[in-house]
Amino acid sequence: MKIEFSSLPTILNGEICQLQKDYTIENIFIDSRNAVSNIKNLFIAIKGERHDGHNFIADLYSNGIRNFIIDEEIKVDKYPEANFFKTENSINALQALAGYKRKNFKGNLIGITGSNGKTIVKEWLAKLIESVYSVYRSPRSYNSQVGVPLSLWHLNHYQDYAIIEAGISKMGEMEKLEAIIKPKIGIYTNLGTAHDEGFPSLEEKAHQKAQLFKDSSTIIFCKDFPEISNALHSLPKLEEKEFIGWSFEDNTSNYFVETEGRNNGTAIRIPFEEQFHIFQVPFQDYASLENITHCLLLLLHEGLPIKVIQNTLNDIKSLNMRLETKKGKNSTYLVDDSYNNDLVGLDTALQFFSQQKQFQKRILILSDLLETGLSSEVLYQQLADRIALEKLNLVVGIGSEIRMLEKFYTSDLKLFPNTASFLEYEKENSFQESLILIKGARKFNFESIVQRLEQKIHGTVLEIDLNKITHNLNFYRARLKPGVKTMVMVKAFAYGSSSHEIANWLEFQNVDYLAVAYADEGVILRQHGIQLPIMVMNPDPRSFELLHQYNLEPELYSETIFKDYASYTRNHKSLLKVHLKLDTGMHRLGFEAHEIEQLQLLLRHNPQLKVASIFSHLAASDEAMHNGFSAQQAMSFKKLAESLVDFLGYKPILHLLNSPGISRFPDYQFDMVRLGIGLYGVDPTGIYSGQLQSVSTLKTVISQVKHIKKGETIGYARRGVANEDMKTATISIGYADGFNRKFSQGIGKVLINGILAPVIGNVCMDMTMVEVTNIDCKAGDEVIVFGEGPNISDMASAIDTIPYEILTNISERVKRVFYTE
Incomplete structure (x- = not known):
């Protein structure tokens, strides 16, 4: 249309x-x-x-x-x-434009809402349905007031089904989304605590979400959430609706779903239209079973063949719904987005690709685009036009149909009939110093390309969720007064998360300043294309040339360092920015009150230096018991800073608050705040812990499972003793990776298949043994060291340290994987 x-x-x-x-x-x-x-x-x-x-x-x-x-x-x-x-x-116009597109869509539209599982249900449904019908689904987590209309814009006449997810965070939002989505079939996944602050009660939240299905003819939901059931049954026109309310718990329900654990997953028994259907699914956790049950009931309702459903279920677990950035061989980085291979998904991936400004050489590896509903000529003309805008150094096409691209794309293009032939070519022609986007239909097995190009590091991985970084950044920004700027600390390898990748994402999010501890860290950021102003907190005379060469701005905290830098810069013709550190009670670095007169004299004699900011550091903003002392620091800073501003005759940026200070002292924001560990989901004050999102997940794998007899010992110095017959798992992480040796002897615990497993014996350099007597597990199973649970704060408390230390101790040999959903 x-x-x-x-x-x-x-x-x-x-x-x-x-x-x-x-x-x-x-x-x-x-x-x-x-x-x-x-x-x-x-x-x-x-x-x-x-x-x-x-x-x-x-x-x-x-x-x-x-x-x-x-x-x-x-x-x-x-x-x-x-x-x-x-x-x-303009937002109303965007929604109206999308509503017009929806009104002219003739296929079946499925709407999904709920607290959790929306995106995974959407992706699983698309995978299961597309084996029979043409399916469109909204990109990633496009479920907001602007995300939904952007999704609806891509509806087309050739699509049999469209799957759109909708999320809300406050009262009244769903009415606007319902007006443009108008789902024929609805899935209400579940109800949790997310966005509770936007609703007066859980019941009201359930009711607000249910408004999406006001005019739906069929609604699938889990009756084990009574608030959902009550909300749906309060909708208008009940007589025109078909409710498929299923349950894991109520055996009197018409849709009582039974499960039975098996070696490689779970058997699910579902009654539908007076028949029982048994499906084998490749997982056992409750959340996945809940999500797949929603999918199966919809497929049964739509009449998809049982054999087709089961055959597709065999591949469902391996679906990866995240766009991941991984370190590759030969100084390359890989953007792995092989799960979604259509024009809309490609466009989303290319947008993310173009945001990675730190790479000059860019390569796209792409397979045939399948089931688009377009003729090959039209499809590959559109593809050529789109990728031509990205100014790529090389496009690699794999498949028989993508050869059509050669007709329209005039830049560097290499074509291969299949994945195997490309891998053979890559043996003699490896990529160097490039950013590589890998995107292919599942039948082309692009996982083998990722495996070939990925840097080979051991199985321990730190995953960093860029969406959660954005959430936390915006959470703190929302608490700032108008006009207050944000400086983000990316020192110490960005709190263990890898500095230049985080800095690139922050630059895209338009933060105002970055701060690093040492000049070398700032140089790395500049070498990776970061353009934001960067403050260096610990400059050294030996690094002054680097500061000048890479446009880095030093913190000057003493008469000695000021004189050294002034001497170095005296013959520079242009103004050079510096940041003045004042000591108001931390007694670490900074000019004290009695030194301000000498500081003013130094400034008068060095007009080549322009003061970009004046700042101090709160010593105890983490703890409420020191609020009085923090207030004294703030008043002292205000007085000293104002005297310097009066002397200078211009107004530098003033800043005092760190992450806990932002949480605790909104009145002391001045002109800018410094966001550090709060960005990564840790609030040392505890005030906003429930509203921040944990950014990092440290994962490893089980290397071996052993059966230990009573009386035998485990590990170095025989510190682990089997008081009875037990089972242990050796996991691929040790103190060389950052898993502190203090976690020995049961103090540390890791999560294996949903159950906590305590460390037994001592943590070794590269491995750790944990007790798994009551856990069903095997070699190769995933192990969560920290994430949503156990979280970083819990781990820090267990060994009497702080979350900062847990994060910054993660070794650089641990692979970092960045992803966005």
């Missing part, structure tokens, strides 16, 4: 205020960083809490965008080749 720019007044409230040339709208964008340069694309300028899309129109115009929706007055004559549509509210 085509939408011309000239037709917008018939779809939206508002008017065209400039029409230079009518275009058929191909795609829509609300984020200027993701806008693809194409004269047929439409940018919708939205005013957000931190950014206003109208401020980026000039840049977008210069990059080739020619269609805009705005909701404030701008001088359109500055853009003589552009079209502008003026509306009262």
Whole structure:
């Protein structure tokens, strides 16, 4: 269905205020960083809490965008080749445009909501249905007030099914989403505590989410959540709805679902239309069984053949719904996004790909695009147009149909009939110093490409969820007064998370400043393309040349370091930025009150130095018992900083608060705050612990399972003793990886198949033994060292330390995997 720019007044409230040339709208964008340069694309300028899309129109115009929706007055004559549509509210316009697309969609639309499991149910359903029908599903976790309309835009006439997820965080939001999604079939996954703060009660939250299914004809839900059942049965037009309310617990239910654990998974017995159907699924945990039951009941309702369902279930566990960045061989990085191979998924992956500014050489490895509903000629013409915008160094095409790309794509292209032939080529032509996006349909087994190109490190992995970093960043930003800037600490290898990858993501999120401990850390960031201003907290005279060469800004904290840097910079013609550290009670680094007069004298004699910021550090903001002392520090800082501002005759940035300070002292925000460990989901004050998200998960694997007889010993110095017959697992992590030796003798615990397993004996350098007598496990099983549970704070408490130490002790030999969903 085509939408011309000239037709917008018939779809939206508002008017065209400039029409230079009518275009058929191909795609829509609300984020200027993701806008693809194409004269047929439409940018919708939205005013957000931190950014206003109208401020980026000039840049977008210069990059080739020619269609805009705005909701404030701008001088359109500055853009003589552009079209502008003026509306009262751009978000409402975005939703109305998506609603128009939905109204003209003739396939079956499935809507999914709930507290957890929405995305995985959506992806599993798509995988299960696409073996029979053409399926579209919303990209990743596009379930918000803007994410849903962006998803609906891609609905097309050739799709038999569309699967759209919807999430809300406060009252009234679902009514707007329901009005544009209008699902025929609904799945209500479950009800949990996420976003509780936005609703007066759990019952009301259940009721608000249920509004998505106001006009649905079929609704699938779990009756074991009474709030869900009650909310659904309070919807209007009950007589027109078919409720498929199933249960694991109520054996009187028409849809009583029984499960039986087996060696490689679980057998699920589901009654449907007076028949019992048994499916074998490859997992045993409750959450996955709940999610797959929703899927199976929908498939049965839609009449998919049982054999087709079971055959597809065999592959369901290996679906990876995350876009992961991994370290590759020969100084390469891999963006692994092989689970979703359609044009929309490719576009999302390319947007993420283009955000990685730290790499100059970029390579795309792509298979045939299957089941798009488009002819090969149209499909590969569109593909060529899209990837041409990315200025890639090389495109590798694998498959028989992608050869059509050669007709339309004129840049460097290498084609292979199958994955095996590419791997043979790669043996003699390995990639060097590149960012490589790997995206292929499952039948092409691109996992083998990832395995070949990935750097081989042992099985212990630190996973970092970039979406959760964004959540935590925005959580703290929401607590800042208007105009207060954010500096993020990426010292100590970004608290163990790998600094340049985190810094790149933070730059994309538009933070204001970065801070590192030493010049070498700042140099690495610059070498990886980071452009943000960077403060160096511990400069050394031997690093002054690096500071100047890489545009790094030193912290000056004493008369000695000031004089050294002033002497080095005295003959520089341009102004050089510095940051002044004041000691208000930490007594670590900084000018004290009695040194301010000498500091002013130094500043007067060194006009080549421009003070970018003045700051101090709270000594005890973690603990409420020291609130009085923190207040004294704040007052002292204010007094000293103001005297320096008066002396300078201009206003540098003033900052005092660290992560716990942001939580505890909103009145002391000044001009900027410094966000450190809070970004990674740890609130040392405990005030917001339940609202932050744990960013990192440290995982390893079981190397071997042993059966130990009573009286035998385990590990070095025979510290582990079997008081009775027991079973142990040796896991691939030790103190050389950062698993502290203090976790020996049962103090440390890891999670194996949902059950905590205590350390037995001493932690070794590369391995640790844990007791698994009552845990069903085998070699190769995954082990969670920390994550959602056990979490970093629990581990720190167990050995009487702080979460900072747990994170920063993780060895660099532990592979970091960055992902976004």
